[in-house]
Amino acid sequence: MELYKESSPEEQRSASSPIPESKQKITPKFQKTDNPSGRVLRSLVSLGLYLMIGFYIFPSPKILLLLTVIILIHEAGHFLAMKYFGYQDLGIFFIPLLGAFVAGAKREVSQKESAVIILAGPLPGIFLGILFHKMSIWSNYEGHIAGIPFFLIGQFFLLLNLINLLPIYPLDGGQLLNRIFLNEHRLLEKIFIIASAALLTWFALFAGSRPYYVLLILPLLILFRLFENKELKQAEQKITEAGISTDCDYEDLSDEDYWKIRNILIEQISSLRDVPPSPPYVYHEKEERIALIIEGLLQRYLIQDLSPAGKTGILLLWILALLSPWLADISFILFKRVGF
Secondary structure: OOOOOOOOHHHHHHHHOOOOHHHOOOOOOOOOOOOHHHHHHHHHHHHHHHHHHHHHHOOOHHHHHHHHHHHHHHHHHHHHHHHHOOOEEEEEEEEOOOEEEEEEEOOEEEHHHHHHHHHOOHHHHHHHHHHHHHHHHHOOOOOEEOOEEHHHHHHHHHHHHHHHOOOOOOOHHHHHHHHHHHOOOHHHHHHHHHHHHHHHHHHHHHHOOOOOHHHHHHHHHHHHHHHHHHHHHHHHHHHHHOOOOOOOOHHHOOHHHHHHHHHHHHHHOHHHOOOOOOOOOOOOOOHHHHHHHHHHHOOOEEEOOOOHHHHHHHHHHHHHHHHHHHHOOOOHHHHHHOOO
């Protein structure tokens, strides 16, 4: 039996030297799994958490369920409009005590599509609010669903959707103003978002009879998003300087460019600093998040397809929607008549 064999000088050099980076095999880029059932499950879990926490906050389970139905109808409007315009990976997700949102992705987005998607949430709710109010009058204020009067249902529909149309980011009205009028002007966009965060902070602390500290989550999320966007802008600049083309879909991005962009993100984004750079080309537990960031950095187009007349028309529609209760002769003092 041979117990020892002396290695040649070439074998000794090969064993002691690491494989050069150019010789290492590049792992294929991370493949995101299209899992509709997973999105549905996350939506249901978020809805469950929203209801569980809500039952401890709201004095009436009926009012909580009414608000949940109104929010679902509102978000379903966004969802259906986004689906119509070809958005992918769609899902409705609830945020306890704050509301809900629709998530989706698309590479090319037009201003017209954005306006339709944004208005598809509040406009149906406003229409239903006016309809329930009229039904209440027709039934001589005796009509109800599960013990909740028609006019109260109408009032909630109107209030929640009108609040969403206020020109405050990230409400629908603020998103509409930002996308249609400010998105082309980075400085104005940033000023508007910071002003919205300041106004939401004031509202949470001073607008009510007592501070509602839970509402501070919104301005904190806005400021965090601004900080994150600053890091992403720096990463985008580094990617451009490295000569990496981002004018492609994620599926068309080469494996080599994926790992190059990944290294730049690790260097520029503070929350990814614990991820070791490549080589070696090994996935990290944060790989799915990294892949989502890379997909978001790939060139997305906002098609400026709204003329000044089109923007004016959308502005008038937004104003009419805000004024609709008063145009329909609806007064919100009806809340004082409810012993609910």
